[in-house]
Amino acid sequence: MRYLRLYGQFLKFSFSRSLEYRLDFWFRIIMDCVFYLVEISIFLVLYQHTDLLGGWSLDQTLVFVCGYLVVDAVHMTVFSSNMWWLPIYVNKGDLDYYLVRPVSSLFFLSLRDFAANSFLNLIIAAGLLVWSILRLPGEISAVNLFWYLFLLGNGVVVHYTMQMFFEIPVFWLHTNRGLLNAFFSSTKLGERPDAIYPTWTRRILLTVIPFLLIAAVPARVFFEGPSIELISLSLGVSAIMFLLMVAFWKLALRSYSSASS
Amino acid sequence: MIKVQNLRKVFRVHKKPPGLSASLKSLFRRDWIEKVAVEGADFTVEEGEIVGLIGANGAGKTTLVKMLSGIIHPSAGEARVLGYNPWEKQDAFRRQISLIMGQKAQLWWDLPGADCFQLLREIYQIPQQQFDHQLNRLTQLLNVGEELNIQIRRLSLGERMKMELIAALLHSPRVVYLDEPTIGLDITTQKAVRDFLLSYRKEESPAMILTSHYMEDIERLCERIIIIREGELIYDGSLRKVIEQYAPYKRLTLHLQNQTLDESSKEIFSKMGEKVKIQSDQVSIQVPRTNVTEVAAELLRRFKIHDLSIDEPEISDTIEILMGGKDFRQE
Numbered sequence: 001m002r003y004l005r006l007y008g009q010f011l012k013f014s015f016s017r018s019l020e021y022r023l024d025f026w027f028r029i030i031m032d033c034v035f036y037l038v039e040i041s042i043f044l045v046l047y048q049h050t051d052l053l054g055g056w057s058l059d060q061t062l063v064f065v066c067g068y069l070v071v072d073a074v075h076m077t078v079f080s081s082n083m084w085w086l087p088i089y090v091n092k093g094d095l096d097y098y099l100v101r102p103v104s105s106l107f108f109l110s111l112r113d114f115a116a117n118s119f120l121n122l123i124i125a126a127g128l129l130v131w132s133i134l135r136l137p138g139e140i141s142a143v144n145l146f147w148y149l150f151l152l153g154n155g156v157v158v159h160y161t162m163q164m165f166f167e168i169p170v171f172w173l174h175t176n177r178g179l180l181n182a183f184f185s186s187t188k189l190g191e192r193p194d195a196i197y198p199t200w201t202r203r204i205l206l207t208v209i210p211f212l213l214i215a216a217v218p219a220r221v222f223f224e225g226p227s228i229e230l231i232s233l234s235l236g237v238s239a240i241m242f243l244l245m246v247a248f249w250k251l252a253l254r255s256y257s258s259a260s261s
Numbered sequence: 262m263i264k265v266q267n268l269r270k271v272f273r274v275h276k277k278p279p280g281l282s283a284s285l286k287s288l289f290r291r292d293w294i295e296k297v298a299v300e301g302a303d304f305t306v307e308e309g310e311i312v313g314l315i316g317a318n319g320a321g322k323t324t325l326v327k328m329l330s331g332i333i334h335p336s337a338g339e340a341r342v343l344g345y346n347p348w349e350k351q352d353a354f355r356r357q358i359s360l361i362m363g364q365k366a367q368l369w370w371d372l373p374g375a376d377c378f379q380l381l382r383e384i385y386q387i388p389q390q391q392f393d394h395q396l397n398r399l400t401q402l403l404n405v406g407e408e409l410n411i412q413i414r415r416l417s418l419g420e421r422m423k424m425e426l427i428a429a430l431l432h433s434p435r436v437v438y439l440d441e442p443t444i445g446l447d448i449t450t451q452k453a454v455r456d457f458l459l460s461y462r463k464e465e466s467p468a469m470i471l472t473s474h475y476m477e478d479i480e481r482l483c484e485r486i487i488i489i490r491e492g493e494l495i496y497d498g499s500l501r502k503v504i505e506q507y508a509p510y511k512r513l514t515l516h517l518q519n520q521t522l523d524e525s526s527k528e529i530f531s532k533m534g535e536k537v538k539i540q541s542d543q544v545s546i547q548v549p550r551t552n553v554t555e556v557a558a559e560l561l562r563r564f565k566i567h568d569l570s571i572d573e574p575e576i577s578d579t580i581e582i583l584m585g586g587k588d589f590r591q592e
Contacts, residue, residue, distance in 0.1 A: 005383055012376075013369060013380065095332075096360070097362075099330075100331065100332065100358065101384050257272060
C-alpha cells in the first residue's frame with residue numbers, strides 16, 4: 001500500500017515535469033509511432049510472400065506484433081527513463097541518496113521516473129492491439145483473452161528483469177554500453193513468432209534468455225487456449241529470473257564505491 | 262549513538278600509464294593498486310554531539326561518512342549506528358539518519374521544494390500533523406517560506422542548500438551526516454546555515470558528524486574534532502586542546518618605543534624565532550613554545566618595549582600542520 005502511494009507521487013511528479021518540455025513530449029510520440037509503423041510493415045511485407053509464418057496467419061501475427069508493441073510501450077513509459085539514468089547514477093555516485101532512504105532502492109531507481117510523454121504511445125499501442133484482435137476471424141474466447149493480457153503483463157516483468165541483468169554489471173564495469181547494445185539486439189529475438197526457431201534455440205529463448213516469454217508465448221496461449229505447461233513455464237521462469245535479478249542487485253550494491261566528493 | 266571499531270576501506274584502483282600503447286596494453290593486462298581510504302578508524306559519537314571530521318582532500322572523510330550511512334561497504338571492521346549495522350540498510354535504521362552533501366543535490370531539479378517534501382513525507386511515513394509542524398518550523402528557521410513553491414532549479418545556491426537542509430531534517434533524524442554543507446555559499450548564507458544547525462542541535466539533540474574545509478564551520482559548530490590523514494585518524498579530541506597539544510610555537514608581538522631598527526636588531530630577532538615580521542614599530546616573531554618566557558625576557562632586556570603580547574597560533578595553522586596539507590581555507 002505504501003509503495004502504491006509512493007508510486008502515485010512518482011506519477012504526479014513525472015507528469016508535471018514532462019509537461020515542462022513540450023517539444024520533447026511531441027518528439028517522443030512521433031518517434032515511437034514511426035517504430036510501430038516499421039514493426040507492422042515488416043510483417044505486412046513478409047506476408048506478401050507467404051501465407052503462414054511459424055504456423056501463424058497474418059491476422060494472428062499482427063496480434064502478436066501489437067502485443068509486443070504494448071509491452072514495449074509499457075516498458076518505455078514505466079521503466080526506460082530509469083534504466084537510462086542508472087549507469088549515470090552509478091558512475092557519478094548519485095546513487096548515494098537513494099541508498100539512505102527507507103525504501104527499496106531497486107523500487108525507487110526502477111520506477112521513480114514515469115515517462116509521461118510515452119504514455120500517449122501506450123494508448124496508441126493499446127489501440128493497435130484492439131484493432132488487431134478485432135481483425136481476427138471467428139469468435140474470441142474471453143478466457144483466452146484474459147490469459148493473453150495476463151501473460152503480456154508477465155512479459156513486461158520479463159522485459160524489465162532481462163534489461164536489469166544487462167544494466168547491473170555497470171557497478172563493476174563502469175560502462176555498459178556494449179552490454180546494453182547486446183540487450184537491445186537480443187530483444188529482436190522476441191519480436192518474431194516462437195515457432196520459427198529450431199528446437200534448442202527455442203528452448204534457450206524460453207528459459208535462459210526468455211525473450212519469447214515477452215509476447216510470443218502469450219500470443220500462442222491466446223490462439224491455442226490456456227496451456228498449463230506454457231503458463232507455468234512463463235510464470236516460473238519469470239519469478240526465478242526476478243529473484244535472481246534482486247540477488248544480483250544486492251551483490252552489486254556491495255560493490256558500489258560511490259564517487260569522490 | 263555511533264560506535265566505530267577498526268573500520269577499514271580499501272579501494273582497488275586500475276593503474277594506467279599515459280599514452281595509446283598503455284591503453285592498448287591495458288585491454289589485455291591490467292595493473293591494479295590498492296588504495297587505503299580509511300585505515301582502522303576507532304571512535305564514538307554521543308547524542309547531541311557535533312564532531313568535526315577534518316582532513317585534506319582525499320584523506321578519507323567522505324568515505325568514512327558514506328560507510329557510516331550504509332552507502333558503501335567497509336573492507337574490514339565494525340560500526341554500530343543507533344544499534345544497527347549501517348550497511349545492512351535496514352529501513353528502521355535509514356528512517357533515523359540523514360545525509361547532506363554540499364556537492365550533491367537530493368531534490369528534484371524541476372519541481373518546487375514543497376512537492377519534493379511531500380514525496381519525502383511518503384518515503385519516511387511522517388504523520389501529516391508532524392510533517393506540517395516540522396516543515397513550518399524549519400522554513401521559519403531558515404527563512405525560506407516564500408521559496409517553497411519555486412522550482413529548485415530557479416533558486417540561488419544558498420536557497421537550494423536551505424531546501425536541502427529542510428529535506429534532510431523533515432523526518433527528525435537522530436543521526437545527521439553533513440558533508441561540506443556550506444561549500445560554495447556566500448558568507449551570509451554560511452552563517453545562516455551554521456546558526457540553523459546550532460539551533461537544530463539545541464532543540465533535537467541529534468548526533469552529528471560534520472566535514473568541512475571551512476575553519477569557521479568547525480570553530481562555530483564543533484567542540485570536538487577528528488583529524489584524518491591519508492585514511493588514518495591522527496587526532497580525536499577537543500578543538501582547543503589540539504593547539505596545546507600540537508602547536509609547537511607561540512607568536513610574540515612587540516610594540517617598540519620610538520625606536521628605529523637597524524640590521525643588528527633584525528639579526529637578533531631572527532636568532533630568537535622564525536617568521537619575523539616587521540612593520541614600522543611593530544615586530545612579531547614565532548617562538549618555540551618552550552622558549553617563550555626566556556625569549557620575552559631577553560627582548561624586554563634588549564629593547565625599549567611599549568607593549569608585548571603572547572598569542573596562541575591560529576587553529577587552522579595547527580590543523581594544517583597535523584594534516585600535512587595546505588588546503589585548509591580560512592575566511
